[in-house]
Amino acid sequence: xxxxxxEHSNGNLRKSALELATAAKALASQLGxxxxxxxxxxxxxxxxxxxxxxxxxxxxxxxxxLAEVRAEPxxxxxxxxxxxxxxxxxxxxxxxxxxxxxxxVAVRLDAPLLEDVTxxxxxxxxxxxxxxxxxxxxxxxxxxxxxxxVISVKPNIFPVAESGAGGSVETKSASISEQDERVxxxxxxxxxxxxxxxxxxxxxxxxxxxxxGPEGFDTMVEPLADTLNAGVGSTRAVVDAGWRxxxxxxxxxxxxxxxxxxxxxxxxxxxxxLSGMNRSKLIVAVNxxxxxxxxxxxxxxxxxxxxxxxxxxxxxxxSLD
Amino acid sequence: MKIISVIKQVPDAEARIRAxxxxxxxxxxxxxxxxxxxxGVEQALRIRESGEDAEIIALALGPKRFEEAIRTALxxxxxxxxxxxxxxxxxxxxQAKVLAGIIxxxxxxxxxxxxxxADWDSAALGPAVAEALGWPHSDWTTAxxxxxxxxxxxxxxxxxxxxxxxxLPAVFTTQQxxxxxxxxxxxxxxxxxxxxxxxxxxxxxxxxxxxxxxxxQEIQTKARLNKVVEGxxxxxxxxxxxxxxEEAKAI
Numbered sequence: 001x002x003x004x005x006x007e008h009s010n011g012n013l014r015k016s017a018l019e020l021a022t023a024a025k026a027l028a029s030q031l032g033x034x035x036x037x038x039x040x041x042x043x044x045x046x047x048x049x050x051x052x053x054x055x056x057x058x059x060x061x062x063x064x065x066l067a068e069v070r071a072e073p074x075x076x077x078x079x080x081x082x083x084x085x086x087x088x089x090x091x092x093x094x095x096x097x098x099x100x101x102x103x104x105v106a107v108r109l110d111a112p113l114l115e116d117v118t119x120x121x122x123x124x125x126x127x128x129x130x131x132x133x134x135x136x137x138x139x140x141x142x143x144x145x146x147x148x149x150v151i152s153v154k155p156n157i158f159p160v161a162e163s164g165a166g167g168s169v170e171t172k173s174a175s176i177s178e179q180d181e182r183v184x185x186x187x188x189x190x191x192x193x194x195x196x197x198x199x200x201x202x203x204x205x206x207x208x209x210x211x212x213g214p215e216g217f218d219t220m221v222e223p224l225a226d227t228l229n230a231g232v233g234s235t236r237a238v239v240d241a242g243w244r245x246x247x248x249x250x251x252x253x254x255x256x257x258x259x260x261x262x263x264x265x266x267x268x269x270x271x272x273x274l275s276g277m278n279r280s281k282l283i284v285a286v287n288x289x290x291x292x293x294x295x296x297x298x299x300x301x302x303x304x305x306x307x308x309x310x311x312x313x314x315x316x317x318x319s320l321d
Numbered sequence: 322m323k324i325i326s327v328i329k330q331v332p333d334a335e336a337r338i339r340a341x342x343x344x345x346x347x348x349x350x351x352x353x354x355x356x357x358x359x360x361g362v363e364q365a366l367r368i369r370e371s372g373e374d375a376e377i378i379a380l381a382l383g384p385k386r387f388e389e390a391i392r393t394a395l396x397x398x399x400x401x402x403x404x405x406x407x408x409x410x411x412x413x414x415x416q417a418k419v420l421a422g423i424i425x426x427x428x429x430x431x432x433x434x435x436x437x438x439a440d441w442d443s444a445a446l447g448p449a450v451a452e453a454l455g456w457p458h459s460d461w462t463t464a465x466x467x468x469x470x471x472x473x474x475x476x477x478x479x480x481x482x483x484x485x486x487x488x489l490p491a492v493f494t495t496q497q498x499x500x501x502x503x504x505x506x507x508x509x510x511x512x513x514x515x516x517x518x519x520x521x522x523x524x525x526x527x528x529x530x531x532x533x534x535x536x537x538q539e540i541q542t543k544a545r546l547n548k549v550v551e552g553x554x555x556x557x558x559x560x561x562x563x564x565x566x567e568e569a570k571a572i
Contacts, residue, residue, distance in 0.1 A: 007479075071460075099448075100458075103447075103452065104449070104451070104452040107417060112412070112414065128536070133441055134442070138340065138541075141537040182487070182488050184485065185484070186483065187484050188480075188481065190481040246496075252334060253357065278543070282571050298547065299548065300548050302549070302554075302561060303549060319562075320566050320572070
């Protein structure tokens, strides 16, 4: 049996949860047993019912300790459920929180960790995954040498599951100690409301130094992102200059993304930035320098001034049927 | 106070790497201390400079060539170093257990680990070390304030950032934004040569075995269209929108 932790936000499943369902069901069919969706939190019955539309079995673990996403309570809850159920694999999304608590689960279970995987298969009962390494330049194939296996799955790689499962929901209690609650969360600062999270975005519009300044984001990057219903990314140069927050940074020291479309505006294409986005399915670049390295990795490019090209492009997109 | 900064040595971001049937060939690559780990070393130094009486130790697990990166940490200002020298390919979970054993013996108050390691592309080491120690952790830390037996941090979360309060001892993984790492000065580089670099082997710490095995490594650069759309701003923009919609079916 394979467990997968379905992430949710504001009462709805995240897209990554549906991708994880696909990965979990495929893995379960090869390892044997069912894929069981796990929902952690408080007041999650609605989310659990939604998940039951995609997978036959859903388990909820409700506890005040899980009200907010924290590494130790989540690790504790997932570990106890994995042990109790004898799961052969535990899948989480490779989100910030998933990457934070899954190694803790692996250590608690004394299990191998397959991290940020892009594919999964089973050979002779052993789980084999592919993932990126060396700043996303290399694809490596890794085998887990024992079960159970803890696996974090890269967002935007697996397709979302199809609905129509008509599954059932079971509630269980979580086994969380007082010590697991020792880290307290204070203030939270959310990314701009309505803006899709970078790691989940199908389309990302990134601004580099070439957009000229923070106003360039207001007048060009954000409006285009709004039109495309895209996430907004930034390069290290832009963040270093104080124009945008670190949370938006894409690259070696920022986020690694693999959206369907990556639009790079005024981005030169330094190796460190490329490592964070070179796995995007399609790359579009606008830069006034024809020799900018970004054009080497772009599928489509315009050599021109972002100040004239971007507004025109936004309008052209809006005029599409 | 005692602070341990876990560091590793990785190929330079611009390094040419080649794939052979036996794996990645790093022959001729330049190696550097992982940039992410530098923020950890720097943070330890700043804590000391802010008035804490702190001993700072650099801890590394890896082959002999890691010595250069360890000397960099010492040259930045770490007091001494421990090098668990091994050529074994150990995954982050296996490494965490070994490192935790050494860290437990030193009994520090804070442990810094780079947020993501540039060769494995892994963010697992910090959280795994914390769990192996039985300590709390903060990952992707961008601000850190010590207050008695607690640390208050700002760190990246799923949807933005949040502040956390953690009881010490604790593990913090580090990234850009936490601080600006210093360049070692020449006098400090010279001093670093005389600082203690203690060597340990896997045998000394009870051995370790990998939990995963890399079967294959391939360099795959995705073939790109490299299509430059011609025309003035308005024309090119319109054509680009059309291509993305009709040809690529991307929007």
